[in-house]
Amino acid sequence: MNNNLAIPEIKIKCLRLAKEVSDILNEVGYIYCPANMMASNPEYCLSLKEWKNTFTKWIYEPGENEILMCSIFFDMRPIYGHYKLAEELIEKIHMLLQSQEIFLHFMANNVLNNPPPFSFFRNLILEKSGENKDCFDIKLRAMLPLIDSARILYLDKKIPFASNTVKRFISLADDEPNNAELYNMAADAYQILMHFRVTQGIKSGNNGRYILPEKLSKMERLQLRNALQPIDEIQKLIRIRYVPGNL
Known part of the structure; x- marks a missing residue:
């Protein structure tokens, strides 16, 4: 999209492409979002100007829904076309967060x-x-706590952009040597959890979200438990940094 408000013709083309991609992803296991938070939703087919205004409203008027929307859309990344448009929007987001630091505290509670x-x-x-x-x-109970933790810690650092949870933890490890071991453990844990979900999904013929522990081998159960260990430590770190009583 260009800087002007998106014209109907462009929206129609973008939404048609988005639906085709969503359909393909659904066929290979990335099922449709029950809440319709997908690129095929017309509400999210906006111009750069519209997106800037939307993020400004979300960050300056944070409610439960606004925090949820930011948690989703902060993970955006450009994959094709004019990358500078995405970079300009990301720069705008960082500027908004710098001027509205309290927003990170709302995200931390979430x-x-x-x-x-x-x-x-x-x-x-x-x-x-x-x-x-x-x-x-x-x-x-496992992946989302790591995803959300990586997001808020990463956004607060204002380090080079990354929307991938593993890359975020690795960047944080480079930026914070004192916590490098914890961040690297979290990065490894997330990759293990992803592997679990994919393999269990293939075995079960679904998206792999729900795992029956009794069907795991002794080694798999041990791997799963070990992958969950960093979650508590990461959340303790966030509580110390962002919960008002610890400011």
Whole structure:
């Protein structure tokens, strides 16, 4: 999109392409978002000017929905076309965050609200009812806490742009030698969790989000537990840095 408001013809072409891509992704296992947060949603087919205005509103008037939207769209990355448009928008986002630092504290509270993977007695917390009863939700309880943590720590550093969770942790490790070991552990953990989800999805013929621990080998269960270890330490770090009582 150019700097002017998107004209109908451009929107039609972009949305047609977005639907085709979404359909293909759904066929290979990246299922449609139930909340319709996809490129095929006309609400997200905007011009650069419209996106700048949208992010300004989200960051300066943060509510639960605005924080959720930022958490999603802060992970954007250009893949084709005029990269400078995306770079200009990313620069705008960093400027907004610098002038509205309290927004990161709102995001931190959201990160700390992620449900933990372990119970008080260090057992995996499994689904208690429904079709996924006795399964472990690897997306909600393992991957999402790492994704959200990497995002807020990375945005606060204002270091070179990366939208990938692993790359964010690696960049943070380079920027913070004192916490490098923890960040590298988190990067490794996320890759292991991704591998778990993909392999379990292939075995189950679904998206691999829900894992039945009893079907894992002893080695796989150990690998899974080890991959979950950095989550608590990362969240402690975020609590110290961003929770108001620790400011």
